[in-house]
Amino acid sequence: xxxxxxxxxxxxxxxxxxxxxxxxxxxxxxxxxxxxxxxxxxxxxxxxxxxxxxxxxxxxxxxxxxxxxxxxxxxxxxxxxxxxxxxxxxxxxxxxxxxxxxxxxxxxxxxxxxxxxxxxxxxxxxxxxxxxxxxxxxxxxxxxxxxxxxxxxxxxxxxxxxxxxxxxxxxxxxxxxxxxxxxxxxxxxxxxxxxxxxxxxxxxxxxxxxxxxxxxxxxxxxxxxxxxxxxxxxxxxxxxxxxxxxxxxxxxxxxxxxxxxxxxxxxxxxxxxxxxxxxxxxxxxxxxxxxxxxxxxxxxxxxxxxxxxxxxxxxxxxxxxxxxxxxxxxxxxxxxxxxxxxxxxxxxxxxxxxxxxxxxxxxxxxxxxxxxxxxxxxxxxxxxxxxxxxxxxxxxxxxxxxxxxxxxxxxxxxxxxxxxxxxxxxxxxxxxxxxxxxxxxxxxxxxxxxxxxxxxxxxxxxxxxxxxxxxxxxxxxxxxxxxxxxxxxxxxxxxxxxxxxxxxxxxxxxxxxxxxxxxxxxxxxxxxxxxxxxxxxxxxxxxxxxxxxxxxxxxxxxxxxxxxxxxxxxxxxxxxxxxxxxxxxxxxxxxxxxxxxxxxxxxxxxxxxxxxxxxxxxxxxxxxxxxxxxxxxxxxxxxxxxxxxxxxxxxxxxxxxxxxxxxxxxxxxxxxxxxxxxxxxxxxxxxxxxxxxxxxxxxxxxxxxxxxxxxxxxxxxxxxxxxxxxxxxxxxxxxxxxxxxxxxxxxxxxxxxxxxxxxxxxxxxxxxxxxxxxxxxxxxxxxxxxx
Amino acid sequence: xxxxxxxxxxxxxxxxxxxxxxxxxxxxxxxxxxxxxxxxxxxxxxxxxxxxxxxxxxxxxxxxxxxxxxxxxxxxxxxxxxxxxxxxxxxxxxxxxxxxxxxxxxxxxxxxxxxxxxxxxxxxxxxxxxxxxxxxxxxxxxxxxxxxxxxxxxxxxxxxxxxxxxxxxxxxxxxxxxxxxxxxx
Numbered sequence: 001x002x003x004x005x006x007x008x009x010x011x012x013x014x015x016x017x018x019x020x021x022x023x024x025x026x027x028x029x030x031x032x033x034x035x036x037x038x039x040x041x042x043x044x045x046x047x048x049x050x051x052x053x054x055x056x057x058x059x060x061x062x063x064x065x066x067x068x069x070x071x072x073x074x075x076x077x078x079x080x081x082x083x084x085x086x087x088x089x090x091x092x093x094x095x096x097x098x099x100x101x102x103x104x105x106x107x108x109x110x111x112x113x114x115x116x117x118x119x120x121x122x123x124x125x126x127x128x129x130x131x132x133x134x135x136x137x138x139x140x141x142x143x144x145x146x147x148x149x150x151x152x153x154x155x156x157x158x159x160x161x162x163x164x165x166x167x168x169x170x171x172x173x174x175x176x177x178x179x180x181x182x183x184x185x186x187x188x189x190x191x192x193x194x195x196x197x198x199x200x201x202x203x204x205x206x207x208x209x210x211x212x213x214x215x216x217x218x219x220x221x222x223x224x225x226x227x228x229x230x231x232x233x234x235x236x237x238x239x240x241x242x243x244x245x246x247x248x249x250x251x252x253x254x255x256x257x258x259x260x261x262x263x264x265x266x267x268x269x270x271x272x273x274x275x276x277x278x279x280x281x282x283x284x285x286x287x288x289x290x291x292x293x294x295x296x297x298x299x300x301x302x303x304x305x306x307x308x309x310x311x312x313x314x315x316x317x318x319x320x321x322x323x324x325x326x327x328x329x330x331x332x333x334x335x336x337x338x339x340x341x342x343x344x345x346x347x348x349x350x351x352x353x354x355x356x357x358x359x360x361x362x363x364x365x366x367x368x369x370x371x372x373x374x375x376x377x378x379x380x381x382x383x384x385x386x387x388x389x390x391x392x393x394x395x396x397x398x399x400x401x402x403x404x405x406x407x408x409x410x411x412x413x414x415x416x417x418x419x420x421x422x423x424x425x426x427x428x429x430x431x432x433x434x435x436x437x438x439x440x441x442x443x444x445x446x447x448x449x450x451x452x453x454x455x456x457x458x459x460x461x462x463x464x465x466x467x468x469x470x471x472x473x474x475x476x477x478x479x480x481x482x483x484x485x486x487x488x489x490x491x492x493x494x495x496x497x498x499x500x501x502x503x504x505x506x507x508x509x510x511x512x513x514x515x516x517x518x519x520x521x522x523x524x525x526x527x528x529x530x531x532x533x534x535x536x537x538x539x540x541x542x543x544x545x546x547x548x549x550x551x552x553x554x555x556x557x558x559x560x561x562x563x564x565x566x567x568x569x570x571x572x573x574x575x576x577x578x579x580x581x582x583x584x585x586x587x588x589x590x591x592x593x594x595x596x597x598x599x600x601x602x603x604x605x606x607x608x609x610x611x612x613x614x615x616x617x618x619x620x621x622x623x624x625x626x627x628x629x630x631x632x633x634x635x636x637x638x639x640x641x642x643x644x645x646x647x648x649x650x651x652x653x654x655x656x657x658x659x660x661x662x663x664x665x666x667x668x669x670x671x672x673x674x675x676x677x678x679x680x681x682x683x684x685x686x687x688x689x690x691x692x693x694x695x696x697x698x699x700x701x702x703x704x705x706x707x708x709x710x711x712x713x714x715x716x717x718x719x720x721x722x723x724x725x726x727x728x729x730x731x732x733x734x735x736x737x738x739x740x741x742x743x744x745x746x747x748x749x750x751x752x753x754x755x756x757x758x759x760x761x762x763x764x765x766x767x768x769x770x771x772x773x774x775x776x777x778x779x780x781x782x783x784x785x786x787x
Numbered sequence: 788x789x790x791x792x793x794x795x796x797x798x799x800x801x802x803x804x805x806x807x808x809x810x811x812x813x814x815x816x817x818x819x820x821x822x823x824x825x826x827x828x829x830x831x832x833x834x835x836x837x838x839x840x841x842x843x844x845x846x847x848x849x850x851x852x853x854x855x856x857x858x859x860x861x862x863x864x865x866x867x868x869x870x871x872x873x874x875x876x877x878x879x880x881x882x883x884x885x886x887x888x889x890x891x892x893x894x895x896x897x898x899x900x901x902x903x904x905x906x907x908x909x910x911x912x913x914x915x916x917x918x919x920x921x922x923x924x925x926x927x928x929x930x931x932x933x934x935x936x937x938x939x940x941x942x943x944x945x946x947x948x949x950x951x952x953x954x955x956x957x958x959x960x961x962x963x964x965x966x967x968x969x970x971x972x
Contacts, residue, residue, distance in 0.1 A: 028899050035907030036895045038841030038881035042908060045840040136805050136824070210942050211845045211853050211908040260843070260908030261942050292846040495906025495943050665902040672945030673905060699850040699940070707936035707946040712929075 022507040026665040029500035043231040044215030048285035054278040057128035057145045059120035062367040062692025063154030070146040079137030082281045084129040086117035090246040096335045112333040121332035124298030131278045154367035158329040161364040169365035176330045176363045177338035179345040181620045183417040184356030189321030193312035197392045202758040203381045205687040206302035209704045212260020213295045218275035219285035228254045233262040234532045235524040241276045256522035262494035264373030300372035303328045307385040317404045321356030328363040335372035343378035350386035351460040352408040357417040367692040380738040387457040387742035395782030424722040431633035431655040434716045438653045449642045453751025456635045459738035463536035463731025464627035467613030473541035474528035477549040478603030483588040484516040490530040491542040492522040497666040502546045509550035511574045536731030547726040549606030560600040630730045632656030634739040638747040645763030655716035659723025659730035672713035674736030680705045682744040810870045815883030830854045832870035841881045841911040852939030855912035862919045881911030897956035905943035913939045917953045
């Protein structure tokens with residue numbers, strides 16, 4: 001088995017680098033043809049005979065005691081099969097702990113009811129589950145479930161929630177988690193600094209807005225096993241379902257078909273426990289399809305954060321220290337908030353050497369919609385903070401934004417403020433140079449009341465899960481007798497090419513053409529568990545597991561053929577034609593027969609264990625928090641209309657070092673998709689919540705970028721060859737969403753001389769910055785040197 | 788928390804009684820007749836009554852475009868029109884863009900070649916909108932293609948590869964004659 005130490009396997013991964021056949025090829029992904037033909041069946045596309053429909057009745061108020069519940073009128077509707085309340089749930093507790101292949105993290109202790117019984121804490125909290133023969137009966141019955149609420153005072157701001165006397169969201173108090181980092185002597189750094197830059201930044205509540213709303217179908221199979229085929233990033237939730245129903249884990253199977261986008265929003269359970277309850281009650285197939293309105297209303301969001309940065313630096317631009325406070329809104333239930341805030345804390349100083357750090361991060365319960373995982377997972381909100389500071393610093397000192405970043409950039413061997421040394425090469429400076437060369441000269445404005453600005457932003461983002469979660473992934477690779485190959489791996493494919501990359505890795509090692517490989521994925525019972533498709537971990541984890549299994553299988557076949565033909569094994573190779581050596585050539589089917597005759601399995605199981613590190617407590621200190629990091633830089637040119645506040649994106653160039661691009665097209669797709677999602681955060685998107693009431697009820701209010709809102713995203717893929725994934729790959733799922741908001745803000749700052757510090761940067765906020773331009777010098781925040 | 792169109796229609800029928808109607812449509816070249824509720828949207832009629840599931844439910848408000856189909860050649864958000872209003876119409880979904888033998892059409896091959904699908908959920912609607920663009924014979928610039936895609940949201944690709952695919956399909960399908968007729972203008 002491959003261990004977490006990259007050095008142990010580095011040799012085997014790089015020795016064949018020059019002869020890669022399939023890896024690094026920009027192949028069409030193997031799942032594309034069906035998706036383009038329209039034949040891929042997503043979770044909500046499955047219909048079974050005698051299938052019932054299920055829907056939740058949710059709280060219309062953000063904070064209340066439930067005083068009465070009556071399901072008799074709803075139950076009387078013809079076609080209604082069941083109306084469930086919390087008392088009907090065997091174990092009415094969702095333990096929103098770290099999902100997947102891990103030990104529990106005791107610090108979280110986060111629970112919520114499957115169906116609220118006596119108290120609701122946010123607008124949209126599930127209170128009743130209705131099951132009916134038709135959607136019409138369902139709709140009518142949902143209206144007739146009688147629930148009385150006695151409203152309680154709520155708290156809707158995390159800072160207010162932490163004050164004495166604030167309404168308690170939970171009995172134990174409103175402070176969910178806090179993390180501190182104390183490294184070096186921050187007071188000395190602040191004292192001896194030539195320049196201190198202070199900034200306050202606010203990010204907004206965001207929705208994942210994948211095009212596929214939450215959906216799934218559940219049924220009992222012939223063995224009495226509860227099957228749930230759902231849109232999820234985590235098939236391991238079968239354990240949570242088993243716990244809620246009080247049945248053995250072996251009696252629940254969760255399968256994830258191709259998922260219509262996840263971005264973290266399908267990491268926590270969505271439809272699973274409700275489908276399970278409905279199937280248990282009726283013993284019939286049941287479908288649950290959330291509406292878009294329901295998805296926007298009730299599924300956990302991205303944490304809005306308030307950040308205060310004080311950055312101390314020398315006159316030459318060298319950073320001496322960062323003094324940082326972060327306050328995040330967890331909403332009404334914990335979900336993964338504590339860990340999201342941990343990510344914010346560890347990433348808060350960005351990809352820069354920072355000798356002294358004082359960080360105080362707090363996350364509070366409120367009666368707002370809960371917040372949880374979203375691409376970037378807390379490591380991306382802080383980019384808006386630290387990159388804004390870098391730009392302000394450059395302006396203060398009259399330095400180039402590019403130079404000041406390169407000057408402070410981390411290198412391999414540097415130690416992060418949390419205590420983790422950087423273990424692989426850092427090509428941050430290369431990404432900065434690459435985007436600046438590509439973007440060229442600034443364009444001229446298209447009109448007299450229009451100004452052009454350019455902004456640059458770099459970031460680092462971890463890939464792989466926290467190093468104390470005992471992460472692992474397994475994969476099975478086996479030949480069929482005709483030489484075609486089956487790969488089984490529990491990875492959910494959320495659209496990023498997770499399964500296709502595995503085929504490409506197996507194809508590389510075992511010399512099987514892509515069209516003769518089938519990847520079976522996302523099945524908690526029939527595929528080896530590979531953990532969650534989250535945390536940019538699947539290429540690292542399941543990629544290495546498939547690599548490991550493929551290498552074991554290849555070596556077993558070469559060994560069997562070597563013994564049978566009396567050839568030294570190290571002279572043999574597995575090629576497209578079969579096993580070849582100086583004196584032999586054995587076709588693959590013949591080699592497989594040789595294996596069978598020699599009692600050599602033609603299949604193998606590989607398990608990859610993630611790198612380990614000491615668990616950090618509130619005072620964050622660990623030799624390893626994450627396996628490794630991905631670095632990148634973006635640059636954008638914008639044109640600002642001084643009369644309307646409209647920001648037009650003219651150019652956008654993004655460069656990341658991905659270690660090794662298993663499939664360059666998939667990598668470019670991840671980057672350009674992440675950038676556009678980040679541009680939505682920068683300019684358009686916000687879930688508006690007023691006094692706990694979610695006012696964002698549809699896509700007519702939640703505006704994600706259209707094709708006409710964004711330019712072509714120009715992607716530059718650097719390959720340092722030093723990641724911890726197979727063939728030296730780094731993860732690239734989350735990293736590209738980090739820089740866009742900061743890059744756009746810097747471009748607007750460049751255009752207008754004043755910096756937007758709150759997201760999204762609406763035309764109103766742009767005009768506020770532009771008013772400074774009209775008032776001339778007084779508001780100017782310094783001037784940076786040209787790039 | 789009810790899809791708006793359905794909720795309104797359901798409420799118009801007292802006591803939850805739904806008026807069944809027979810709707811005949813040509814779906815991807817085949818005649819399909821189904822009895823379904825008069826309140827069924829075209830999307831629901833296709834998915835739940837006719838078993839054609841490539842048009843997707845994404846928002847129910849006619850905004851995201853995942854449910855786009857061609858109705859008598861024009862792209863329509865099938866979640867905001869009633870099937871009963873379209874009796875006799877011809878409907879084409881992404882499946883219907885495939886060649887008769889089931890292989891990918893020129894446009895679909897361009898999507899394949901240019902990595903224009905990631906999660907694939909918006910793809911059927913995106914393809915139908917693109918097919919309508921190609922069908923009008925007008926040569927479009929990249930900006931015009933982007934503008935034409937405003938009614939189809941994608942959260943994965945960043946749109947560039949989709950624009951690439953449509954641009955390439957446009958070049959292949961019809962060598963652009965300068966001054967080609969601008970249909971629909």
